[in-house]
Amino acid sequence: MGEFLSLLPPQAALETFLAAFSASLETETIPTEQSLGRVSATNIVAPHALPSFSRSTVDGYAVRAKDTHGASEGLPAFLKVVGEVQMGTQAEIPLGVGECAIIHTGGMLPADADAVVMVEQTQQASGNEIEVFKAAASGQNMLKAGEDVEADAQILAAGVTLRPAEIGGLMAMGVTTVTVTKRPTVGILSSGDEVIPPSQMIGPGQVRDINSYTLRALVEQHGGIANNYPIIPDNPDDFRNAATKALAENDVVIFTAGSSVSVRDLTAETIDNLGAPGVLVHGVNVRPGKPTILAVADGKPVIGLPGNPVSALVIANIFVTATIQKLSGLASTPLKAQIPAKLMLNLSSQSGREDWIAVKLTETPDGYIADPVFGKSNLIFTLTRAD
């Protein structure tokens, strides 16, 4: 577990780490309308077909398609209007040969009808009769029962993030509660004799705690529940006690320690002694963020982040996010949307190292231009100036 003996690339480090713990996936059942962003815990099948009856998709006339065969502008078909389908009711209108019924978009097709003619393709003739100017194909301008979903078809798989569309689909089927995985809890430990809570005035040599709050926000952004703990003084006993408590109370523990070598060593030692198997990865080939620690203690993931606020956010974005996703039971890695942009200068990187660089984007007629916002990884405002 020596620091930096071998630096793993971020992707390999992530795979090693994620393979070393499993998701316990506790679940809870909540109202579907409050399930935005949550992850489904079970497969759900359709309790009935959708639509549950054949519906018109236009305003017009429900017809027997064969009664309109051969109809044209020059030689319209004449049909007798024998009723009007009322919205939201059973369409109990028997249609004989040459008969049709007025129907509105969304209306239920009478049992004898197999197509709908749009009102624009008809004209009122004498009395109860209409002229149809175009032949209708069977199934035209209608949704058949079960065309969206058949009864017993799977409408939601386990491990899916609920978006507005999924919520709508469940509501359409009358599924008003849904079983989702519990949000993973993430304990955030900050340390450093020089670190004080943001509400305090800073004295000489002191800095305010930033990481507890950026990490809290990042955890919430990705569906976790963040639990912040008091800042730990730089000594082994306090480290061990705080870590043990946080590990017992959370599904994940994140350390954001002071950045000096001695405090980094203290963090690594504390994490390694927290439970088996201990530290799996110590040092990742990424800039910023090299001194990252990935560990598992008694089955729970533990992450030691660099102390510098920019490094901590970059690394948390890779490892904390993926940890929350795994513990949420997400079946697949979410798609990562991108903004393609042109970099206007050359940036050098060390061979094998992954570099994360904050940029400011400017829209031009030829697409986005990316201007790097340079800054040391200690400078939080480097990130606020970037997109």
Added chain:
Amino acid sequence: MGEFLSLLPPQAALETFLAAFSASLETETIPTEQSLGRVSATNIVAPHALPSFSRSTVDGYAVRAKDTHGASEGLPAFLKVVGEVQMGTQAEIPLGVGECAIIHTGGMLPADADAVVMVEQTQQASGNEIEVFKAAASGQNMLKAGEDVEADAQILAAGVTLRPAEIGGLMAMGVTTVTVTKRPTVGILSSGDEVIPPSQMIGPGQVRDINSYTLRALVEQHGGIANNYPIIPDNPDDFRNAATKALAENDVVIFTAGSSVSVRDLTAETIDNLGAPGVLVHGVNVRPGKPTILAVADGKPVIGLPGNPVSALVIANIFVTATIQKLSGLASTPLKAQIPAKLMLNLSSQSGREDWIAVKLTETPDGYIADPVFGKSNLIFTLTRAD
């Protein structure tokens, strides 16, 4: 206000609409740590410089750079260690010629020091002396006071969405509360004699309300507060009363009406009579979603969405989202991240019309492949099958 006399392209329709109302921007002051995703309402300037003192960025020795000039592996500079800077305290260690102090990452530089030598570039000599193997440049391995932000510099502009980095930046400056704009309230009105609440069993000809819930989720996703109202029966009085109540109680009103022509007309008429100037856009050249209504009533935006669930979501994604952003006081349109993908078949569109097509993405070594998920705009599960 006749329907579809002239179809505006979506972008032109959006510009016309957004120009016709202004944001009142009521504000509230909340704890910074709870401000994720909120929009800042005021400019904020730095109450002090950050860092507030010159800090070391490495573990090593605080030195007077000129004492190391000419130092090399072969001819090291000898410096006398006269103290150690304790983390989180004033560095009250005067440095005379040829003197240095032990310092840790993040430690405060003694007033006489102007550089830090990394411990790796030194070696313990006899007693209190160290050998320095490399000349230090003034300012090396340290952050100067104010290097992140100068006192009185603007650290946050009004109209910015608070991300983890902004929250961290404010906390670093001791700004533990922040004034943000109030979340806009959005009244959602659903109508249709055939539409029933999702908790009810559907009878013949009936469908469950989907749009109230997909729209609620979309509004929440974009930072608005959604207020759902009972389903309105299809008659003018009920429409007018529900609309008047929703307009009085919300910043925005969305109609998602039945889809038949008569109900669409009723929606358009109700919206137009709700307040001046009334309907601005009726019909947008987009598929799905042509029968969109954009209106302003007594200064408040009112949007009539198509009744079909897919159309309603597509249109809400364009117009409701932008409305919430404007009413939240966002200073610029958020960047739209994209996923470039290759479409494996040709899709035709009508000249001048914008088409929105749901796709399923598959990752391949050459990038993403997009497979369109075809489906009528009545089929909500078209969207749940898509990415």
